[in-house]
Amino acid sequence: MVDGMCGINDSDEQVDEFIRILSSVKDKVEVRISFLNYTKQAEKYGYLSPSFDRLREIEQKLKDNGFESYSFGNISNEEIGCGQLVQNKISKEN
Numbered sequence: 001m002v003d004g005m006c007g008i009n010d011s012d013e014q015v016d017e018f019i020r021i022l023s024s025v026k027d028k029v030e031v032r033i034s035f036l037n038y039t040k041q042a043e044k045y046g047y048l049s050p051s052f053d054r055l056r057e058i059e060q061k062l063k064d065n066g067f068e069s070y071s072f073g074n075i076s077n078e079e080i081g082c083g084q085l086v087q088n089k090i091s092k093e094n
Contacts, residue, residue, distance in 0.1 A: 001031075001032045001034060001072075002018070002031060002032070002033050002034070003034055003035070003036045003037065003049075003052070004033060004034070004035060004036055004049050004050045004054070004055050004058070005036050005048070005049065006045050006047070006048045006049065006050050008047070010050040010054055010058065011090050012061075015058055015061055015062070019061075019062065019065045019067070022067075023065070023066075024044075026065070026066050026067045026068075027066075029067070029068070030067075030068040030069070030070075031062055031067050031068065031069040031070075032069075032070060032071075032072050033058055033059050033062075033069065033070070033071050033072065034071070034072040034073055035049040035055070035057075035072075035073045036048065036049035038072075054073075055073075056071055057069050059071045
């Protein structure tokens with residue numbers, strides 16, 4: 001799984017590097033691209049997720065290079081893909 005992060009791994013250069021490094025195993029992996037989950041560290045360092053459209057562009061670039069790839073989440077990022085958001089809320093309440 002690849003969490004998208006603005007300015008960290010969402011540039012064409014970073015995607016190209018990812019493709020280059022994993023090209024020899026592209027038939028053995030499936031790449032899930034997701035919005036960056038909220039965490040206290042993400043908030044602390046100001047990490048943000050790329051837009052839905054940018055995640056789709058990255059997904060398509062991977063597909064164009066022979067990778068099985070899909071985006072996880074929806075356009076408003078309302079779908080919780082893992083327990084981090086829920087756990088953070090539970091931690092604040094207890």
